[in-house]
Amino acid sequence: MDLLRDLWARDKAVVIVFVIALLAILYYVYKQNNGTKAAVTTDPNTPTTETDQLSTILAALGQLTPVTNSITTQLPPITTTITPPTATVTNTITNSASVAQVVLAGIGNDTARDAAILAAEKKYPGSGNAAALQAAIAAIQKQYPRSGPTI
DSSP: OHHHHHHHHOHHHHHHHHHHHHHHHHHHHHHHHHHHOOOSSSOOTOHHHHHHHHHHHHHHHHHHOOOOOOOOOOOOOOOOOOOOOOOOOOOOOOHHHHHHHHHHHHHHHHEEEEHHHHHHHHSSSSSSGOOOOOOOOHHHHHOOOOOOOOO
């Protein structure tokens, strides 16, 4: 009895199938021993109603498939943060007079370069003129190079 309780707790479908099969076999044995047979047949190999029913029951039991439980686990997405390295540039200028000259020269070139680039962008508008615009900007940057550090 403890075995049946343990099986019932683990897998109720197995216990139900076992009980149905046991009852079908007991019913078949009862009908065979009870003396109530179907009409007397001349061929002993001809199946009776009981054997037809039993074969139907056993065939149905053979078609049962086990029930399996499946679990789908969703994991949270993995996020990664990438921090770019910082670069430190140190320029050492010893003469304070040259600092002013370099900064002023750089500002003059930057102003002229920016004005020329704006004029080129107005002259070559739209995506169809992208190649001409790039060529003009390259020529402007060649004409007005950076002459010193920018602040």
